[in-house]
Amino acid sequence: MGSTNSTLLKIPNVEVLMQETGFSPAHIIRLHDRFKALDKEGRGHLCPHDFGAIKELAMNPIGDRIIGAFFSPGKETVDFHTFVKILAHFRPVDKDRPKEPNSPEPINSRSNKLKFAFQLYDQDKDGKISRDELLQVLRAMLGMQVTDEQLESIADRTIQEADLDRDDAISFEEFRKSLEKINIDHKMSIRFLR
Amino acid sequence: MKGKISYIDQNNFLHQAVNMFFSAVKLGILTLGVYGIDSLLQPASSGQSMNCSFSHFLIESTSLEEELKDIRRNYPSPSSSEFDMSDAFYFCRRGIESIVDDEVTKCFTAEELESWNLLTRSNYNFNHISSRLTVLWGLGVVIRYGFLLPLRLTLAITGVGLLVVLTAMIGFLPNGRMKNFLSEKVHLMCYRICVRALTAIITYHHSENKPKNGGICVANHTSPIDVIILASDGCYAMVGQIHGGLMGLIQRSMVKACPHIWFERSEVKDRHLVAKRLSDHVKDKSKLPILIFPEGTCINNTSVMMFKKGSFEIGSTVYPVAIKYDPRFGEAFWNSSQFGMMNYLLRMMSSWAIVCSVWYLPPMIRQEGEDAMQFANRVKAAIARQGGLVDLLWDGGLKRGKVKDTFKEEQQKLYSKILVGTQEVRSRS
Numbered sequence: 001m002g003s004t005n006s007t008l009l010k011i012p013n014v015e016v017l018m019q020e021t022g023f024s025p026a027h028i029i030r031l032h033d034r035f036k037a038l039d040k041e042g043r044g045h046l047c048p049h050d051f052g053a054i055k056e057l058a059m060n061p062i063g064d065r066i067i068g069a070f071f072s073p074g075k076e077t078v079d080f081h082t083f084v085k086i087l088a089h090f091r092p093v094d095k096d097r098p099k100e101p102n103s104p105e106p107i108n109s110r111s112n113k114l115k116f117a118f119q120l121y122d123q124d125k126d127g128k129i130s131r132d133e134l135l136q137v138l139r140a141m142l143g144m145q146v147t148d149e150q151l152e153s154i155a156d157r158t159i160q161e162a163d164l165d166r167d168d169a170i171s172f173e174e175f176r177k178s179l180e181k182i183n184i185d186h187k188m189s190i191r192f193l194r
Numbered sequence: 195m196k197g198k199i200s201y202i203d204q205n206n207f208l209h210q211a212v213n214m215f216f217s218a219v220k221l222g223i224l225t226l227g228v229y230g231i232d233s234l235l236q237p238a239s240s241g242q243s244m245n246c247s248f249s250h251f252l253i254e255s256t257s258l259e260e261e262l263k264d265i266r267r268n269y270p271s272p273s274s275s276e277f278d279m280s281d282a283f284y285f286c287r288r289g290i291e292s293i294v295d296d297e298v299t300k301c302f303t304a305e306e307l308e309s310w311n312l313l314t315r316s317n318y319n320f321n322h323i324s325s326r327l328t329v330l331w332g333l334g335v336v337i338r339y340g341f342l343l344p345l346r347l348t349l350a351i352t353g354v355g356l357l358v359v360l361t362a363m364i365g366f367l368p369n370g371r372m373k374n375f376l377s378e379k380v381h382l383m384c385y386r387i388c389v390r391a392l393t394a395i396i397t398y399h400h401s402e403n404k405p406k407n408g409g410i411c412v413a414n415h416t417s418p419i420d421v422i423i424l425a426s427d428g429c430y431a432m433v434g435q436i437h438g439g440l441m442g443l444i445q446r447s448m449v450k451a452c453p454h455i456w457f458e459r460s461e462v463k464d465r466h467l468v469a470k471r472l473s474d475h476v477k478d479k480s481k482l483p484i485l486i487f488p489e490g491t492c493i494n495n496t497s498v499m500m501f502k503k504g505s506f507e508i509g510s511t512v513y514p515v516a517i518k519y520d521p522r523f524g525e526a527f528w529n530s531s532q533f534g535m536m537n538y539l540l541r542m543m544s545s546w547a548i549v550c551s552v553w554y555l556p557p558m559i560r561q562e563g564e565d566a567m568q569f570a571n572r573v574k575a576a577i578a579r580q581g582g583l584v585d586l587l588w589d590g591g592l593k594r595g596k597v598k599d600t601f602k603e604e605q606q607k608l609y610s611k612i613l614v615g616t617q618e619v620r621s622r623s
Contacts, residue, residue: 034294055588056292059601061609062282066289090290120286121279137282142613143606154613158279170279179280187283190291 017081021088021107027192031087035080045077046070061141065120073125089116092189111176113188118175128169131155281609311522313545338544346391346543353387354440358447360384365450377451378429385426394548396423403554404428405483405513408476410505413515414577415487416495417528418535419542420517423550430485431455431475435462453481469504476510483513488570494527495519497584501574503566511557514573516581520549553580 008014008025011032018028036042038050051067052058060066070078070086078086091108105112121129121137134155142151162170162178170178312334360380367373389396404427405411411430413420424430432454436442445456455475461467475481488501495518506512519526524545528538542548555576560569578585 031294051293054292054296056296057289059605060285060289060292061602061606062285063289066286066293087290087294090287117279117283117286120282141282141285141606142610143603145603145607145610146613162279175279182280182283184283187280188287190287190294192294 011080013081017084021084022091022094023084023088023192028084030192031084032080035083045079046083047077061143062120062137065123065137065140068123069116069119086116089113090188090190091192093185108189110184113184114176114179115172117188118172121170121175128167128171129175130169131159134158134170285605311546313524338546342393343544346393349387349391350539350543353384353391354444356387357381357384358444361447361451365447374452380451381429381448382426385422388422389426392419392422392542392548393546394419394423394550396427396549397551398427399551399553401427401554403513403556405430405515405554405557406511407481407483408479409483409511409513409557410472410476410508411483411485411513411515412488412501412505412573412577413485413517414495414498414581414583415489415492416517416519417492417526417538419526419548420487421485423517423552424485424515427552429482431482432485433457433472435459455484465504469507472505473508473510476508488574492528492530494529495521495583497586498574498578498581499586500589501570503570506560506570506573507566509560511559512569512573513557514555514577514580516553516555516577516583518551518553518581518583520551523547523549526550551581555580 008029011017011028014028017023018025023031035046038054039046040050040053048067048071051070057063057066070083072082085107088107089112093108093110094106118129119125121133123133123136135151138151138154159168159170162174164174164177165171312331357380361377364373364376364380367376411424413424421432425432429452431452432448434445434456436445436456436458445454448454449456453475455471457468457471472484475484486505488503488505489499490502491499493499524542524547526542526548533541558569558573558576560566564572575585577583
């Protein structure tokens with residue numbers, strides 16, 4: 001199809017991108033259209049302000065954290081490649097992929113999805129979710145609807161259950177273990193239309 | 195006096211005859227042309243128009259509850275009614291979904307067409323498809339800019355000029371039946387000339403429900419042209435802010451012939467003053483029905499956004515009108531952040547045609563026990579249903595403004611009810 005190929009050609013390194021992320025050409029085009037629509041000033045990259053303009057995201061209690069996940073520490077802009085790679089975390093897991101022993105783990109594997117979620121909690125990126133960080137997330141999700149004591153008791157209980165090595169913080173392994181039975185693929189995947 | 199009337203009539207008739215002939219010919223050729231091109235083209239535009247989907251906090255809350263219950267069902271434990279780390283997944287997923295696609299942004303950009311209508315402005319992925327098509331497109335440009343545009347500009351200038359001059363002249367007459375009669379004729383004639391200037395091909399349905407004196411006419415808003423389209427079929431009292439320049443001149447002369455409601459900029463902020471003036475107007479049964487667009491801003495004609503309740507508090511009969519444009523011949527939506535008024539009018543006059551349908555819906559009255567907001571929603575639903583538009587609860591003010599914190603609080607409230615609510619159950623048992 002004429003229009004498909006020429007749009008794909010405009011994106012640099014699109015083959016590599018498709019291989020790394022597993023998106024189909026139609027998905028890449030769709031995401032590219034969306035990227036351009038969000039990049040209102042046509043600069044070729046997005047800044048936090050552009051994400052903030054999405055009304056539904058502004059209403060989301062943890063909207064700022066999700067936006068923050070797109071920007072690596074120190075960087076103020078997101079280019080198309082990074083945009084697609086982050087969104088690739090939410091691609092449904094490919095059930096029929098043959099397991100090649102030497103290939104790197106796909107971006108949308110269960111483990112990588114969990115790492116993304118862990119990142120939302122662990123804002124200072126020290127590899128552990130401290131009690132403070134947990135309180136912050138709870139406050140964001142519950143707003144002013146609950147008292148400080150209720151918040152603290154929820155946090156205490158959660159750490160008590162998940163923290164196995166008793167260091168008063170939740171590491172990635174403990175995080176993963178506490179979510180063993182959850183169907184991560186279902187909960188952390190979205191349908192990419194078309 | 196008699197001579198003047200016959201002059202107006204003659205002018206009117208000649209104008210109408212000429213314009214009707216031209217527009218019939220044009221529409222005939224264009225219809226054949228566009229449908230012919232449809233068959234030439236394979237669906238070239240890669241945009242399928244995604245419809246705005248219905249979103250409501252009620253659905254929001256049930257889906258939040260269901261999701262959380264579903265997550266926890268697979269994880270039976272004594273503390274299963276409590277916060278779990280996976281609760282954040284729901285919000286995370288919703289956030290990412292809205293990054294990939296969201297409803298509100300869609301409603302403020304022009305609708306994507308399924309196949310190209312030979313206007314560069316509606317070709318989103320501009321690609322060379324075939325030389326035959328490019329030739330056709332070139333021919334189209336020549337016809338539109340060389341032939342149609344000058345013709346339309348002349349008509350537009352004539353229409354506006356006549357409106358200003360004639361209404362000013364009528365202003366000198368003493369108030370009475372003659373003045374109202376003349377004013378009606380003049381307004382109708384000038385608006386019809388303007389309609390021809392845009393080559394708007396309008397189909398009016400259910401004219402028996404046309405708004406009557408002492409009522410309020412509400413309609414969905416897509417562009418400033420809506421006013422011309424409605425006013426060419428009936429006389430309305432317009433409501434709006436006084437502008438400067440040409441618009442202001444037109445407004446000032448219109449108000450000489452019949453009472454429109456123009457507000458100073460400072461008065462607009464005062465809701466009570468606005469409401470009082472409106473209700474004074476509707477109480478006087480000899481005055482024309484008021485025309486109001488309750489959305490407050492231009493929406494892209496695929497959906498209807500929240501109606502502001504001000505006009506529904508006044509308590510008179512509401513006559514809903516649904517306007518639906520056919521985007522294949524020319525996109526009528528005014529994206530005011532993308533281009534200004536002059537640019538917009540130029541685009542209107544250089545498209546093929548503006549084709550639209552107007553439905554007059556049966557009048558509605560606020561019922562017992564219904565507050566203004568519920569009444570507004572009822573009217574909105576009726577308009578959306580008739581026009582085939584999607585009924586949204588979002589506020590058109592989101593086009594420019596930030597999201598109010600109350601929306602975020604709603605989400606937080608829902609979630610906390612689930613957590614804290616179940617805690618109460620636990621403490622009881």
